[in-house]
Amino acid sequence: MSITVAIVAPGEMGSAIGRELRAGGARVLTSLQGRSAASAARVQKEGFEAVADDDALVAQADYLLSVVPPGSAVALAERFAPALARAARKPVYADCNAVSPGTAREIGRILAPSGCPFADGALFGGPTSGKPGIVLYASGPGAAAMTRLAEFGPKVRVMEGPVGAASGMKLSFAGINKGFTALGAFMILAATRAGCTAEVRQMLADTQPALLAYMEKFVPAMFPKAYRWEPEMREIAAYLGSEDPPAGEVFTAIARLYGRLAQDLAAGGQGEIADLARFCGAAVPGTAR
Amino acid sequence: MSITVAIVAPGEMGSAIGRELRAGGARVLTSLQGRSAASAARVQKEGFEAVADDDALVAQADYLLSVVPPGSAVALAERFAPALARAARKPVYADCNAVSPGTAREIGRILAPSGCPFADGALFGGPTSGKPGIVLYASGPGAAAMTRLAEFGPKVRVMEGPVGAASGMKLSFAGINKGFTALGAFMILAATRAGCTAEVRQMLADTQPALLAYMEKFVPAMFPKAYRWEPEMREIAAYLGSEDPPAGEVFTAIARLYGRLAQDLAAGGQGEIADLARFCGAAVPGTAR
Missing domain, CATH: 1.10.1040 (N-(1-d-carboxylethyl)-l-norvaline Dehydrogenase; domain 2)
Incomplete structure (x- = not known):
């Protein structure tokens, strides 16, 4: 059985992990809400499915990966918290950005009222490293659920530490x-x-x-x-x-x-x-x- | 033909290089001017010859090595500048301390009026490194003359750069x-x-x-x-x-x-x-x- 992974927003690194998941048979979604025409073209080229708004994205996703510049990670969590709170079925929200452990904990606090499992994630390899293959480290309450992604391409390492361990x-x-x-x-x-x-x-x-x-x-x-x-x-x-x-x-x-x-x-x-x-x-x- | 090397003041590193030079057949002198009884005992134990004052030291020495804590290097040059100026035969003065290139140049300026050749030196190996054998790097106008020390034990490397290169x-x-x-x-x-x-x-x-x-x-x-x-x-x-x-x-x-x-x-x-x-x-x- 396949999985549906939402990636917000697919820049260079987000596109790379989306590509790996698609190649492994996963369905990759993204939201075009607030995105440029260039982003829309990129999403189409990668074969990701674009949905109209955040509620539709959350409703279909098993996983929601936040892959944004470090300075945008908190804002993305704040944007999705209401849609996640409204959703009947909660995806795992994984912050995969190069943020500090303190910022990862802050994101965890923002998402806690929504009731969705939260994983602190860290991506290694991929386009900026010059090495093929992405490795995703995950810690915190949602980390164990991340292992399923490994069936679709990326290597996943679950850490024993709390939210903050992967970022650290x-x-x-x-x-x-x-x-x-x-x-x-x-x-x-x-x-x-x-x-x-x-x-x-x-x-x-x-x-x-x-x-x-x-x-x-x-x-x-x-x-x-x-x-x-x-x-x-x-x-x-x-x-x-x-x-x-x-x-x-x-x-x-x-x-x-x-x-x-x-x-x-x-x-x-x-x-x-x-x-x-x-x-x-x-x-x-x-x-x- | 042997050489006479004055070492001021022989602490751990100074004693180590003096020992190597003595073992190689050099005569090692030091001055007890302003030194404690403990220093005098150490000098005697090492078999270094103690002379009464700085003029006597300068008169007999072919080389004068300054091996002191970095903060004392300038003061030592200032102390010896008058005796070096008075001396008929000028020894090579080598500052062998872990000072900055700027401090080495300052020492060169202090000694310039005395007319003695000045070498910027840097000691590697020896007691604090845990490795046997001392290597002396030297740069500046007096550096070439330092090669003779190599006949008596320590390895000597003459650098092409000016005063400051060895310290740097x-x-x-x-x-x-x-x-x-x-x-x-x-x-x-x-x-x-x-x-x-x-x-x-x-x-x-x-x-x-x-x-x-x-x-x-x-x-x-x-x-x-x-x-x-x-x-x-x-x-x-x-x-x-x-x-x-x-x-x-x-x-x-x-x-x-x-x-x-x-x-x-x-x-x-x-x-x-x-x-x-x-x-x-x-x-x-x-x-x-």
Whole structure:
């Protein structure tokens, strides 16, 4: 027996998970309420079924996945709470956005009066990672019910923790990867200014080859993503800073670095981007390697 | 033909390099001017020759190595500048301390009127690293002359850069290692608070095994050094912050983390130290593994 999954609103990541579910035999719905003509065309191209309004969407869906920019996650829950409260049959509502554990708990509180099971979700893989296959982590009261999605394509991992565990995992993992990359960039730039890149590279090669390999791979891969990572680092800073102020300060500073590098790249990448590329043995933008 | 190396003042690191030079056949001198009885006893135990005052030290030395806490490096140069100016035969003065490139340049300016060749030096290995053998990096006008020390034990690497290159390398390298360790600790603590350590570990094992291995090894190894790394991170913060304010903020926050962990360890290590140890599969202080 198939399932019906509503995805609101299918941007790049939402479309990817919808595509995977459709390929696995699930029916994918979306609402066009308040969406642009471009969104409608995209939805049609993907083969998702568009319904006229939120009540119709909720009435047909077994699962409702919220896949939006982090800043829109709370508003989406507020928008759907009345329709979910009115519905006779309650879908599982899964917030799959890169929000903080506190925001995930807030969304849980907004949806609680509707009576629908709520899962805190975190998506890994997919279009922005360059890796095929999506993995959905889920925690909280609605998490166990998410396992059925795995029959239709995406890998699903149910976590034992409460609402907030999946979000915390998403931000912790992103913070490790994107934080290490930033720290590597900060120190490469310092070594460049001090005129000691050759010696720092050699000492890393001699004593910490795994770190050098990490930096060589992930620092250049960051260049085109820096513009996107800047707001993500601010999200992590807000999350961490409320619990651990120095950790928040680290990620605020990292956001500023990524913002600066994004500007440099947009201007041709001949400043710090070029210094980083040279250290990593990567192509400097606009030059033959 | 042997050489005479003056080491001021031989603490743990200074004694280690003096020992290596003596074992290699060099004569090691030190001055007891303004030093305690304990220092005098240490000097005697090491077999270093103590001379009565700074003029006598300068008169006999081929090399004068400054190996002091970073905060004392400028004062030592100021103390020796008059004796070096008076000396008929000028030794090479090498500042071997973990100071910023700016401080190294300041020391160069202080010594310039004396007419003695100045080298910016950086020591790696030795007692605090747990690795045998000391490597001395040197840059600036006196650097080439430092190669002779290699005939008496320590490895010497002459850098092409000016005064500041060796210091910059020392701090860049320390910043990479100790910064990555701190970032790992921040994120392990965040995952612990969010209740998702098992999943973060698993995802690191699946996608970033080298980072996980790095954290498992270097985070627990940091515990007993955190008290010492706190002021070192503040030195790095001051250095980086003058050139790159966000980088300075990162290391100020890291200094606060190390200060906090040092306090936790001193109090028995049952708080964040225990959380970090558990994540890394290391022994929690005061418990059987």
